[in-house]
Amino acid sequence: MEDILRPIYQERASHPNTLGVLMIDYREKGSPITDTFDIVLLIIVKEAEQPLFIKHYTYLNQKAAMxxxxxxxxxxxxxxxxxxxIIDWIFNGKILFDRNEYITNLKLELREFPFYGRKIKIGLEFAKLIRRYMDGKVFFENKHYLDAYNxxxxxxxxxxRLAVIENGFHPEVTVWNQVKQIEPEIFKLYEELVSSEEDLQKRLELLFIASEFLIHSRTNTSVEHLLVVMREKEQxxxxxxxxxxxxxxxxxxLGMLIEFLTEKNVIEVVNVETKGQxxxxRYYRVKKKL
Structure with a gap:
């Protein structure tokens, strides 16, 4: 099918706005990486009226997406x-066109995973983790066990995903395969949750205890990015x-993360008077002892 698509991507490659073209070819039917398409063409451009434009094609019994x-x-x-x-596509896609080695440098950047970019991603992932954990805990305490499980x-x-990023890698679609090698302890927790024969309440109880420890041990390093920004001002x-x-x-x-860090004495609340008696x-600042 690559031959059939060649005129399409060659036309795009001729545009000065086009930075690179990648082809992702997954022979396995029903691959979630390509949304079940046989081939995906990823075309990266400098500027566009729409940040993302997608077009679908059919040829005989095959289908492709651009x-x-x-x-x-x-x-x-x-x-x-x-x-x-997108990480999987850039890592594994075949380069069909590469203006001034844009895609080559992009692949290199992904492999090296710049330290500061990693800190931001760690902070964002930790915030999502706290949101899910805290919401799940409330459901558990109110005996809504299926919602807590979710x-x-x-x-x-x-x-x-946080563990993968901490180890200097980008989380891929098959993140549990990565974690099994990098942090088997987290993988075992997941296995325990989904395959244990214990009743659901007991499984959740044990998982919340274990998760509490893993979250606590990661808190200071996971919020470094947020704290660096917050130290720019007094409050x-x-x-x-x-x-x-x-x-x-x-x-x-963000709101849930700030409240979590306030409870953990990482951030403190500063009350500033209003006109109302x-x-x-409510203002926030990083605790001085940190």
């Missing part, structure tokens, strides 16, 4: 981890944090 993505959208996906397939499964997934309102160029990526998980503005 994804045209702006470099800014690609960078955002890589930073936020919001499109997990959240603890997701929290373990975020913990697995912050929540809105100021939300508006910060880097912290805004924490999105809906007995009502205070």
């Amino acid at each position: 994804h045209i993505v702006s470099k800014d959208q690609l960078k955002e996906w890589m930073l936020l981890g919001s499109n997990r397939r 959240h603890i499964v997701h929290s373990l997934h975020h913990l697995a 912050w309102s929540f809105q100021e944090l939300q508006n910060h160029e880097e912290i805004k990526h924490y999105s809906v998980d 007995g009502i205070f503005h």
Whole structure:
């Protein structure tokens, strides 16, 4: 099918706006990496009216998809981890066109995983972990065990991704295969949750205890990025944090993370008087002892 698609990607490659073209060819039917398509063409461009444009093709009994993505959208996906397939596509895709070695350098950047970019990703993943863990704990305490199970499964997934990032790798779609090699302790927790013959309540109880320890042991290193930003000023309102160029990526998980860190005495609350008697503005700052 590559021969059939060649005129399509060659036309795109001739545009000065095109930075590179990758082909992802998965022969296994039903592969989640390509959304069941036989071939995916990933075309990276400098600028685009739409950050992502997708077109589907059929040839005989095969199907292909073309994804045209702006470099800014690609960078955002890589930073936020919001499109997990993209790492696999860049690592394993066949380079069909590479203007000024853009894709070659992108692959190199992914392999080296710059330290500061890693710190941001660790912070974002930890925030998601805390959100799922805290929500799951509330469901568990209220005896909504199936809802608690759903959240603890997701929290373990975020913990697995966090462990992969800490070890200098990008989490891939098959993250549990990575974790099995990197942090078998987390993999065993996941196995215990999904395959143990203990009743659900008992499994969850043990998982929350184990997760509490794993979260506690990672807290200080996982929030380094947030604390570095917060030390730029004496104190912050929540809105100021939300508006910060880097912290805004924490999105809906920021509030839960701030409350968690307040409970753990990593961050402290500063009450600032308002015009209303007995009502205070709530500001946050990093604890001095840290």
